[in-house]
Amino acid sequence: MNNVKTIAFIASLGLLLWACEEDDSDAGPDVVQLDAGQLAGGPFSFTVDGVPDMVSGISLSGFDGNGEVQTYVITDDVRNILGMPPTLEAVEGVDFDAAGVGDCYIYHLTYNLGLAGLSMGENLDNLGGIFDLSNFIVVNRGALDAGELSGGPFVFVVDGLPDRVSGIMLDDTNLNGDNQTYVITDDSRNILGMPPTLEALEGVDFDGAGVGRCYIYHLTYSTGLGGLEAGNNLDDLTGQFDLSNFIEVDRIALNAGELSGGPYEFVVDGSPDRVSGIVLDDTSLNGDNQTYVITDDNRNILGIPPTLEAVEGVDFDGAGVGRCYIYHLTYSTGLGGLEAGNNLDDLTGQFDLSNFIVVDRLALNAGVLNGGPYMFSVDGTPDNVSGITLDDTNLNGSNQGYIITDDALNILGLPPTLEAVEGVDFDAAGIGLCLIWHITYEDGITGLEAGQNAGDLSGFFALSNAIRVYRNPNAGTISGGPFTFDVDGIPDRVSGIMLDGSNATGANRTWVITDDQNNILGLPPTLADVEGVDFDAAGPGVCFIWYMRYEDGLTGLAVGNNIADLEGLYGLSNSIQVTRN
Numbered sequence: 001m002n003n004v005k006t007i008a009f010i011a012s013l014g015l016l017l018w019a020c021e022e023d024d025s026d027a028g029p030d031v032v033q034l035d036a037g038q039l040a041g042g043p044f045s046f047t048v049d050g051v052p053d054m055v056s057g058i059s060l061s062g063f064d065g066n067g068e069v070q071t072y073v074i075t076d077d078v079r080n081i082l083g084m085p086p087t088l089e090a091v092e093g094v095d096f097d098a099a100g101v102g103d104c105y106i107y108h109l110t111y112n113l114g115l116a117g118l119s120m121g122e123n124l125d126n127l128g129g130i131f132d133l134s135n136f137i138v139v140n141r142g143a144l145d146a147g148e149l150s151g152g153p154f155v156f157v158v159d160g161l162p163d164r165v166s167g168i169m170l171d172d173t174n175l176n177g178d179n180q181t182y183v184i185t186d187d188s189r190n191i192l193g194m195p196p197t198l199e200a201l202e203g204v205d206f207d208g209a210g211v212g213r214c215y216i217y218h219l220t221y222s223t224g225l226g227g228l229e230a231g232n233n234l235d236d237l238t239g240q241f242d243l244s245n246f247i248e249v250d251r252i253a254l255n256a257g258e259l260s261g262g263p264y265e266f267v268v269d270g271s272p273d274r275v276s277g278i279v280l281d282d283t284s285l286n287g288d289n290q291t292y293v294i295t296d297d298n299r300n301i302l303g304i305p306p307t308l309e310a311v312e313g314v315d316f317d318g319a320g321v322g323r324c325y326i327y328h329l330t331y332s333t334g335l336g337g338l339e340a341g342n343n344l345d346d347l348t349g350q351f352d353l354s355n356f357i358v359v360d361r362l363a364l365n366a367g368v369l370n371g372g373p374y375m376f377s378v379d380g381t382p383d384n385v386s387g388i389t390l391d392d393t394n395l396n397g398s399n400q401g402y403i404i405t406d407d408a409l410n411i412l413g414l415p416p417t418l419e420a421v422e423g424v425d426f427d428a429a430g431i432g433l434c435l436i437w438h439i440t441y442e443d444g445i446t447g448l449e450a451g452q453n454a455g456d457l458s459g460f461f462a463l464s465n466a467i468r469v470y471r472n473p474n475a476g477t478i479s480g481g482p483f484t485f486d487v488d489g490i491p492d493r494v495s496g497i498m499l500d501g502s503n504a505t506g507a508n509r510t511w512v513i514t515d516d517q518n519n520i521l522g523l524p525p526t527l528a529d530v531e532g533v534d535f536d537a538a539g540p541g542v543c544f545i546w547y548m549r550y551e552d553g554l555t556g557l558a559v560g561n562n563i564a565d566l567e568g569l570y571g572l573s574n575s576i577q578v579t580r581n
Contacts, residue, residue, distance in 0.1 A: 034132035036070075036110045037063025043138035046096055047145075047176045049222040050240040053097040055139060058088060060108055067110030067132070075136075077103040079124040101143045108134035144242035146220040147175040153248040156206055157286045159332040160350040163207040168198060168247060170218055177220030177242065181228075187213040189234040211253045218244035254352035256330040257285040263358040266316055267396050269442040270460045273317040275359060278308060280328055287330030287352065291338075297323040299344040321363045328354035364462035366440040367395040373468035376426055377571050379503050383427040385469060388418060390438055397440030397462065407433040409454040431505055431551060431569055432471050438464035473506025473549035475573040481545075482577040485535055492536040494578060497527060499547055506549030506571060510557075516542040518563040540580050547573035 038061050046053035063070075072091050074083045082104065085091045091106060111118070111131030118127060148171040156163035182201045184193045192214065195201040206214060221228070221241035228237060258281040266273035292311045294303040302319065305311045316324060331338070331351035338347060368391040376383035402421050404413040412429065415421045426434060441448070445459035454463070480497035511530045513522040521543065524530045530545060550557070554568030563572070 034067045034110050034112070034130060035063065036067075036108045036132040036134040037061055039106065039108055039134045039137050041137055042106075043140065044096075045140040045142060047143070048097055048101050048141050048240065049144055049177060050224060051097060051178070051222060052095040053141070054092055054095060055106070055137075056092050058091060058106070058137060060088065060134070063108065063110065063134075067130075068112045069115070070108070070110045073107045073109050073118075073124065073133075075105045075107070075124060077105070079105070081118070081120055081122050081124065083120070084118070096139050096141055099141055102141050104139040104141065105136040106139065107136050142176070144177045144220050144222070144240060145174040146177070146180075146218045146242040146244040147172045149216065149218055149244050149247050151247055152216075153250065154206075155250045155252060157254060158207055158211050158251050158350065159254055159287060160334060161207060161288075161332060162205040163251070164202055164205060165216070165247075165249060166202055168201065168216070170198065170244070175220065177240075178223060179221050179225070181219050181221075183217045183219050183228075183234070183243075185215045185217070185234060187215065189215070191228070191230050191232050191234065193230060194228065206249055206251055209251055212251050214249040214251065215246040216249065217246050252286070254287045254330050254332070254350060255284045256287070256328045256352040256354040257282045259326065259328055259354050259357050261357055262326075263360065264316075265360045265362060267362050267364060268317055268321050268460070269364060269397065270444065271317060271442070272315040273361070274312055274315060275326070275357075276312055278311060278326070278357060280308065280354070285330065288333060289331050289335070291329050291331075293327045293329050293338075293344065293353075295325045295327070295344060297325070299325070301338070301340050301342050301344065303340060304338065316359050316361055319361055322361050324359040324361065325356040326359065327356050362396070364397045364440050364442070364460060365394045366397070366400075366438045366462040366464040367392045369436065369438055369464050369467050371467055372436075373470065374426075375470045375472060377474045378427055378431050378471050378505050379474040381427060382425040383471070384422055384425060385436070385467075386422055388421060388436070388467060390418065390464070395440065397442065397460075399441050399443070399445075401439050401441075403437045403439050403448075403454060403463070405435045405437070405454050407435065409435075411448075411450050411452050411454055413450060414448065426469050426471050429471055431473050433569065434469040434471065435466040436469060437466050470569060472569050473551060473571040474503050475506070475509075475547045475549045475571040476501035476504035478545070478547050478573045478576060480576055482579065483535075484579045484581065486581050487536055487540050490536060491534040492580070493531055493534060494545070494576075495531050497530065497545070497576060499527065499573075504549055506551060506569075508550045508552065508554075510548050510550075512546040512548050512563070512572070514544050514546070514563060516544070518544075520557075520559050520561050520563065522559060523557070535578055535580055538580060543578040543580065544575040545578065546575050 039058060041058035044055050072085045073081060075081055085094060096104060109131060111129060115127060115129035115131050149168060151168035154165050182195045183191060185191055195204060219241060222239060225237060225239035225241055259278060261278035264275050292305045293301060295301055305314060311326060329351060332349060335347060335349035335351055369388060371388035374385050402415045403411060405411050415424060421436060439461060441461035445457060445461050447457040477500040478497060483494050485492035511524045512520060514520055524533060535543060548570060550570035554566060554570050556566040
């Protein structure tokens, strides 16, 4: 018994100590055998619940009044003295509840003056003197007992459907206390509810509490219990109470399981592409409704196959180029938004999605061509390309080939290999621009013929980048010079220049005068105009005279520009140097 309860108990006893003073002259030399008599009544059992507990009906017999002093003694279960009420009435006024949990013993004591050790806190075994103790009556002070719960544990899925416990039983063999209830807490002992009966407890919908863990207790308590309110914590209860063991209620989330398989990579080529070997680990799977969902890479729903067999029947080639995701979905009745064209992020209701499996739908890839551009002069001499390479790192497709087109994508030829491409004589095609492509395609392509246009191809195919082959006009050969002049203020003009244009081609012609960096200084249209130029006025330096043939559409042909910046079809003759000293 702790000190606080002992002090309270001592106070309730009244601690009436009797001391009888006798006249020493009456003392005799003979020692009388004392007899404290026999107590009857009890035993008594009380519950320590904050309500006063008093004994009654105790009687004393066999005591003939011997001994100089009489009293009653109350001890704990190891005979430590707790109190000494002088009379039976005083004994029956003691509040044993205040002493807390434990066993008390009530004795009747008779003794002669001079008895030593009869005081609070001493032990009966240490009394010294002439005395006698009666038998004892037991007073048991038991704790509040909330009984023992059995049933469960319970596991519910939070899916929007009511979840209720059942089959819980309360073993009330040792149950006591004036007030009873049940208490439901979360896993931190915060009070969620206090259903007063088992029937009320079994009416609670645990689904409404969401995901988490609950504990169900039975509580017995005395009037005046503080803190028993929803939102408070069991650890903050104040007063006399007892809690039973608890029963767990796990409220788990919907679980769609885990998918394994893939990732898958298909080429969109007109041939059906289907996944296989996907497995759903349903170890933790739950939920009333199951399906699979296929989305694009923005989670837009493309399809809702109900089974794995249905998933493996989907032709992903038909979805075109892009990326798909395959999910498993578990959900409760009432799910909103589960329709093709909607987005997974807009689903409403109780559901769970598994991980996803990636399905990449790749376009046909014709690789990358390296080489060129090529500049040829249409002069009757064969012109062949060389050094072209195909980077086939990402190349795919069932059929491969090369296409040569003009600049309007009209197909000029279909060499099947690079060797065949390098065997083509581009001089024979005359003046113009050719484009060399690599093509990859599937059976069924249409329009792949010389004379057709590559822009009109239909079917599954891909074209690489193009390499340019310029078939430029031939400007012929000029002769004369070189010329050397002194810059002295006297006009200096060239003469005797001749043009051999026997092989010259091109719709347009001009003469071009540049400096030694190929910057255009002048564009005299005729040879007579060239011979009319005063080179003395240009100051010291070096000039070059060229003859040019070109086609319509040439850009950059202007004084101040550089020949290197010309774009289009053109040809330059050899040059004649004019040195201005």
